[in-house]
Every structure is written in structure tokens, then in C-alpha cells.
Amino acid sequence: MAVHDSVVDAIGGTPLFRLSRLGAGLAAPVYAKAEFLSIGGSVKDRAALSMVLAAERGGLLRPGGTIIEATSGNTGIGLTIVGRRRGYRVIAGVSDRSAPEKSDILRAYGAEVVVAPTAVPIEHPDHLFQVVRRLAAQIPGAWLADQYDNPANPDAHVRTTGPELWGQTGGRITHFVAGVGTGGTISGTGAHLKQASGGAVTVVGADPESSLYGGGDGSPYFVESIGHFLHPGTEEDRWPVSFHRDVVDRFERIPDRESLLTARRLAREEGLLAGPSSGTAVAAALRVARDLGPQDLVVVLLPDSGRSYLSKLYNDDWLRRWGFLEEPRTAAGAEPTAAGAEATVRSVLAGSGPGGAPGRLPVVGSDATLAEALAVLRGVPGGVAPVVLARPARPYGISATEVLGSVSAAAVDRALAGGHAKPGGPVTALLGPALPTVGIGEPLSSARAVLGPDHHAALVLLDGRAAGLVHRTELGG
Incomplete structure (x- = not known):
């Protein structure tokens, strides 16, 4: 068994596992590189060590200094392990959309955590990137790791991950599949594999459907740490x-x-408890392998552990609430069955959209006037609709994270009648609280509970996006 002088020496060197069950029936074998078995629990340990060592060599990080970084969690954890081991103070700026477990892990390793939003234009002073840049400028001896633009990030994988994969597969790897966040992992690993194979290895990026990297519309998605989101108010779209x-x-x-x-x-x-971006990568790898033969060998990289997502990905209630899970609830140990199961919210919306899909969704853009809002609200059950972030039309619909609040016909009528507003005034002047939300697979009783005594309608979510409205009168009970 291996013996190390410190935990830093245990970074990398992760095993490959054949996905024999998920890959059953495929001619090409699919192997997963379990980066979550690195000492800090993710592939970002490699980049963290590489960036710290490069900063020390370049004189950017000196004894007693402070490491600062904006992170979805994993790079911050790697930097904290390496940094604290080498005597540095570490400040991790964490997105408010990251799983709470990641902030807890960062604090456990000794990092100071600053939480800031990322669902605002990148130029906004409250954006996570701006927050950490200000901290780096204000704190003497601070060094901003800047993983998105730091060449030591991809270099870590040119030197370690790529050679490991080439050696572990005996040079037989033909396809490498990984997600793209900062781009360091896929760029560095892919570059080495292409060089070692004389260009024969195919490198495939696994990307959330709406991410800009793969050609999506840039709207929000629910897989952390990969993809490229673009807020509609961002002035310049810079890729890492x-x-x-x-x-x-x-x-x-x-x-x-x-x-x-x-x-x-x-x-x-x-038996591999990995995070949501690993699900993206594995789904992509299985698609790739379907078109290959036994002479091919696919390797997919699993970036981090599912232990950081127990409150989200592995929580059935969270998945139902956001509309990702539609299986009926069952008693412990019981087999799922539709017999006798309570009707779900989907049954209320069924057939209202093209092909029977959910489709009733009156919305008001944040740039609308009150007169335009009233035109939408007339005829809507309860006379209330969500107000959403005004943006160009996107083919994947409206993410729940883009809902700013609500507006009601009654409130608009009162304001106009009382002379407190004019028809051409902005709807945001009468912005009310966001409507409660309910997942499309939740039972009607859950929807009724969400409404309670104070709300007349709820926003229905399907895969984290607005799919329609349900009114109290439609829920029975």
C-alpha cells in the first residue's frame, strides 16, 4: 500500500472502473476515471496544486500570503487543502447556486467562505468574480488563482491526467469524454492524448443542453461546475x-x-457515488459508445463525489420540487406502482400544449408596461402571472431561476384607478413576490399545500423550467 509524506502527494493517481452495467449491450467498453477518489474529492485537486506551485515559482505567492479564488466548490477545496498545508490563508468565493455541502467542506478544511451571486451580469459589482477581485486587490499579499485564465490549470492535466489515462489503457483509448467548466481538464488531458496517439484519440465535450459551449442558448441549467451560462445583461461574453x-x-x-x-x-x-456533472459525462459517453465497436475504448472522467450533492441530486424531494422526478412516492422497501397513486400536477396540465405537453404559461417580461401586463393577465385564472427576466427568446423555455416575481391584475387595476401609476409605467413598479412553485410530478395534495391560504396560483416546474400555472380551483380537494 502507498505511503505518503503528506496528503498533497496523494493528489491524482485515480483508478479506472469499467461501467459494465450502464454499458451493457455496447460493443465498445466504457471505463470511468474516478477523480472523486483524489484526496480532496475531485479532479480540481490537480489544477489547485499546479496553480499554487506555479504561483510560488513566479513569486506571485509568498510565505504568509493569501489564496483567493471564485469557485463552485471543488477548486476551492483543492486550493484549501494545498494552501493550508503550505501555510497560506485561503478565501473561497462560492456561488450562491452551489450545493451547501461544498461550503461546509471548505470551512472544515479551514477556508474562509464568501458567498456571492452568479445569476447577475458578470460586470455587476455583486457578481462573484467581481467580489473576489476586490478582495484580491484589498488584501496585502493576496494572490487570485483565476482558474479560468490560468495556464497552470490545463498544464496540470497535460502532465498528470493525460499520461495516467494513456498508461492505464495501454495506449488503447480511442475516445475521451469529459465536461467543460473552466476547460482545463478536457484541454490538458485531451492535448496529451492527441499527442500520444498521433491525433487518433477523439475528444468529446459533455455539455448541459443549454450551455453555450455546445451551441445552446446560454440559459441557466442545474448541473453544477460545467457548461457556460450567459446572463442576458452581460456586456461581453468571455470564454476561459x-x-x-x-x-x-x-x-x-x-x-x-x-x-x-x-x-x-x-x-x-x-456503486460509484459521483456528482451531477459526472452524470452529464457518462450520458455523453454512452451515446458515443453506441456508434463504436469492440476495437474502440471509451474513457469518461468523473470529476467529483456525490457526497457534495446529498441535499440536491440524491434527495428525491428536491428532484420532485424542481420537476426532475415523476415517480410516485412509495413506502420504504415497497416497489413503485401507479395503482392507487394520487394524481400528479401533470394531470392538471396534460394536453394544454403541443402534442399533449404542458404549455399554459402566461408570463410578463420585466421590460413590460402595466398596460401590456394587463393584456396578458386578462383571462388568466386568478389574474396573476410570473414576471420573468426580459431576454431574447430561448428555445429551452424559462428557467425557474429567471423568475423575478409576480404581478396581479387586481394590483394593477388598483394602482391605475388610484392614480398611483400610469398604463405606460413599468410593471416592475408593482412587482409582487414570486409565486410558489410545485414540481410537475408532485401529487395534487402537495400543490394544495404549497398554495396554502395566501396564494391562488402556483408555477409548475418541469426539469427546472416553468411549464405552466395551476390555479387553486384546478387542484380539487
Whole structure:
């Protein structure tokens, strides 16, 4: 068994596991590189160590200094382990959308955690990136790791991950599949594999369906740590320097539901408890392998552990609440069955959209006037509708994270009649609280409970996106 002088020496060196159950029936074998077995629980340990060592060599990080970084969690954890071990103070700026477990882990390792939003234009002073830049400028001896634009990020994988995969497969690897966040992992690993194989290895990016990397519309998605979201108010869309686009041969775009449920299958069928981005990568790898033969060998990289997502991905109630899970609840140990199951919210919306899909969704844009809002609200049950972030039309619909609040016909009528507002005034002047939400697979009793005595309608979510409205009168009971 290996013996190390410190935990830093245990970074990398992760095993490969064949996905024999998820890959059953496929001619090409699919192997998973379990990066969550690295000492800090993710592939970002490699980049963290590489960036710290490069900063020390370049004189950017000196004894007694402070490491600062914006992170969805994993890079911050790696930097904290390496940084604290080497005597540095570490401040991790964490997105408010990250799983809470990650902040808890960061604090456990000794990091100071600052939480800031990412669902605002990147130029906004409250955006996470701006917050950490201000801290780096204000704190003497501070060094901003800047994983998105730091060449030591992809270099870590040119030197370690790529050679490991080439050696572990005996040079037989033909396809490498990984998600793209900062781009460092896929760029560095892919570059080495292409060089070692004389260009024969195909590099495939696994991307959330709406992410800009793979050609999506840039709207929000629910898989953490990968993809490229673009707030409609952002002035300049900058892609990471760490992402070398020429290394990636093609993308597989994976819907959120497929990503999340594939990750759960990975845990239940293969015994690999990995995070949601691993679900994206595995779903992509299985698609790739379907078109290959026994002479091929697919390796998919699993970036982090599912232990950081127990409150989300592995929580059935969370999945139902956001509309990702529609299986009926059952007693412990019982087999799922539709017999006698309570009707779900989907039954109320069924047939209202094209092809019987959910489709009743009156919305008001945040740039609308009160007169335009009233035109939408007339005829809507309860006379209330969500107000959503005004943006160009996106094919994947409205993410629940883009709902700003609500507006009611009654409130508009009162304001106009009392002379407190004019028809051409902005709807945001009468912005009310956001409507309660209910997942499309939740039972009607849950929807009634969500409404309570104070609300007349609820926003229905399907795969984290607004799918329709349900009014109290439609829920029975």
C-alpha cells in the first residue's frame, strides 16, 4: 500500500472502473476515471496544486500570503487543502447556486467562505468574480488563482491526467469524454492524448443542453461546475483562456434530467457515488459508445463525489420540487406502482400544449408596461402571472431561476384607478413576490399545500423550467 509524506502527494493517481452495467449491450467498453477518489474529492485537486506551485515559482505567492479564488466548490477545496498545508490563508468565493455541502467542506478544511451571486451580469459589482477581485486587490499579499485564465490549470492535466489515462489503457483509448467548466481538464488531458496517439484519440465535450459551449442558448441549467451560462445583461461574453477549443472534436449536449438521473444510476448500478456533472459525462459517453465497436475504448472522467450533492441530486424531494422526478412516492422497501397513486400536477396540465405537453404559461417580461401586463393577465385564472427576466427568446423555455416575481391584475387595476401609476409605467413598479412553485410530478395534495391560504396560483416546474400555472380551483380537494 502507498505511503505518503503528506496528503498533497496523494493528489491524482485515480483508478479506472469499467461501467459494465450502464454499458451493457455496447460493443465498445466504457471505463470511468474516478477523480472523486483524489484526496480532496475531485479532479480540481490537480489544477489547485499546479496553480499554487506555479504561483510560488513566479513569486506571485509568498510565505504568509493569501489564496483567493471564485469557485463552485471543488477548486476551492483543492486550493484549501494545498494552501493550508503550505501555510497560506485561503478565501473561497462560492456561488450562491452551489450545493451547501461544498461550503461546509471548505470551512472544515479551514477556508474562509464568501458567498456571492452568479445569476447577475458578470460586470455587476455583486457578481462573484467581481467580489473576489476586490478582495484580491484589498488584501496585502493576496494572490487570485483565476482558474479560468490560468495556464497552470490545463498544464496540470497535460502532465498528470493525460499520461495516467494513456498508461492505464495501454495506449488503447480511442475516445475521451469529459465536461467543460473552466476547460482545463478536457484541454490538458485531451492535448496529451492527441499527442500520444498521433491525433487518433477523439475528444468529446459533455455539455448541459443549454450551455453555450455546445451551441445552446446560454440559459441557466442545474448541473453544477460545467457548461457556460450567459446572463442576458452581460456586456461581453468571455470564454476561459483555460479552454482550448481546438482540442475538443465535438460536443454531446445532455438535458439536465438525463444528467441527474444518469448520475443516480451510476451510484445504484455501478456503486460509484459521483456528482451531477459526472452524470452529464457518462450520458455523453454512452451515446458515443453506441456508434463504436469492440476495437474502440471509451474513457469518461468523473470529476467529483456525490457526497457534495446529498441535499440536491440524491434527495428525491428536491428532484420532485424542481420537476426532475415523476415517480410516485412509495413506502420504504415497497416497489413503485401507479395503482392507487394520487394524481400528479401533470394531470392538471396534460394536453394544454403541443402534442399533449404542458404549455399554459402566461408570463410578463420585466421590460413590460402595466398596460401590456394587463393584456396578458386578462383571462388568466386568478389574474396573476410570473414576471420573468426580459431576454431574447430561448428555445429551452424559462428557467425557474429567471423568475423575478409576480404581478396581479387586481394590483394593477388598483394602482391605475388610484392614480398611483400610469398604463405606460413599468410593471416592475408593482412587482409582487414570486409565486410558489410545485414540481410537475408532485401529487395534487402537495400543490394544495404549497398554495396554502395566501396564494391562488402556483408555477409548475418541469426539469427546472416553468411549464405552466395551476390555479387553486384546478387542484380539487
